[in-house]
Amino acid sequence: MKRRKEEELDARIDLFRRRIKDANDLKVRDDVFDTRTLMNLYYLSKKGYVEALGGSISRGKEANVFHALGRGGKHLALKIYRVATSDFKAMQDYILGDPRFRSVKGNKRSLVNAWTRKEYRNLLRAEEVGVRVPHPYAVRENILVMDFVGTDGAAAPLLREVALEGEEAERAYRRIADYIVLLHNRAGLVHADLSEFNILYDGEPVLIDMGQAVTLDHPNAMEFLKRDISNLVRFFRERYGIGSEDDIWSRIASEEKDAQMERGS
Ligand SMILES: Nc1ncnc2c1ncn2[C@@H]1O[C@H](COP(=O)(O)OP(=O)(O)O)[C@@H](O)[C@H]1O
Ligand SMILES: [Mg+2]
Known part of the structure; x- marks a missing residue:
């Protein structure tokens, strides 16, 4: 039984891998889409948040932003924090002083995940008081799913x-x-x-x-x-x-x- 599930998961991950290969260049593919990130994408697609991954919008110091489609073809932006090549030191300075994240463990992955969750929460909190931000729909480890700001897929x-x-x-x-x-x-x-x-x-x-x-x-x-x-x-x-x-x-x-x-x- 477990076997079947794993095979199914592998197949789904491969599917994303192939789509990503079509949509993005080698560099993006290798340091953003490690297996764990592909699994997170798979999770988000299974939950119905993301139906298709589109092209790359931006590659910043810590994260890549991609265009994506959600339910009913809704335009989305996916911000994917890189675990391997993010600036761990710089992130620490902003997270360690925040009482909401006191219990974050010191390894890189959990710090990056906390950082992503922090962005999600900050966006929600900003929105609640009337600040216009892209509405955040979901967060899964290092991936943030939010509203796409732009028209017809152009940012x-x-x-x-x-x-x-x-x-x-x-x-x-x-x-x-x-x-x-x-x-x-x-x-x-x-x-x-x-x-x-x-x-x-x-x-x-x-x-x-x-x-x-x-x-x-x-x-x-x-x-x-x-x-x-x-x-x-x-x-x-x-x-x-x-x-x-x-x-x-x-x-x-x-x-x-x-x-x-x-x-x-
Ligand atoms: N919700 C969004 N809709 C459309 N474009 C976006 C969105 N979020 C980010 N972008 C694009 O991606 C770029 C990088 O996003 P940003 O959140 O500033 O990440 P970084 O930490 O890399 O600066 C932005 O300058 C913008 O062009
Ligand atoms: Mg920026």
């Missing part, structure tokens, strides 16, 4: 790749500033890698890449918040001549006061 451009005109630049700036304030004051989170490289624009800004986002009790939370705010203002100042750090800081402070009053303290 939306990054904020840095679009030229916004007058009013639109104002609106985008204000929206992103709102998101920083909401994240801090309502979700208790700091994005910690916010810049024009981690914001997609499909008519409005969408924040992505939240694996490194930290809770406010992280020892470097304030430093990260400062960096996020200055990145945002620097970009909009240089390109559009708008934006003010003081403005964002005073909103963080005043809304914090409102929240304290609501709590009656």
Whole structure:
């Protein structure tokens, strides 16, 4: 009986392997799709989250992002963290200060898995307070399944790749500033890698890449918040001549006061 199951699993994994061979180049195939990752993909397909894997959208320092199709042909993005070639040291600094992940073991695979789960949770938490992010559907070890931001399978451009005109630049700036304030004051989170490289624009800004986002009790939370705010203002100042750090800081402070009053303290 066990035998049969294993054979079936092997066959499914082979199927993914062949599809991946068609869709992606050798390099991607070898260091992203180890057998364990293929099994995770198989699991996600069996559960109905993923029906087909598409082409590669991006290869970053720690993860690859792929286009995929879900139930009913829905467009999805799959972010697959690499276990073999991810920057273990850098990840540790962001995970060890987070009380949600205190029990994470010190080996690389469990750290990468915790990191992926952390991104999933951060996206959900951001969404709950009204920050626009790709909705995360599922997480399985090193694979995150989320909404695809774009149209007809073409990914939306990054904020840095679009030229916004007058009013639109104002609106985008204000929206992103709102998101920083909401994240801090309502979700208790700091994005910690916010810049024009981690914001997609499909008519409005969408924040992505939240694996490194930290809770406010992280020892470097304030430093990260400062960096996020200055990145945002620097970009909009240089390109559009708008934006003010003081403005964002005073909103963080005043809304914090409102929240304290609501709590009656
Ligand atoms: N949900 C998504 N929909 C469409 N494209 C995405 C999505 N998530 C990521 N991407 C694309 O993949 C790239 C890398 O994703 P990101 O989460 O920033 O990973 P990294 O950690 O490698 O920077 C992004 O710049 C964007 O172009
Ligand atoms: Mg990124």
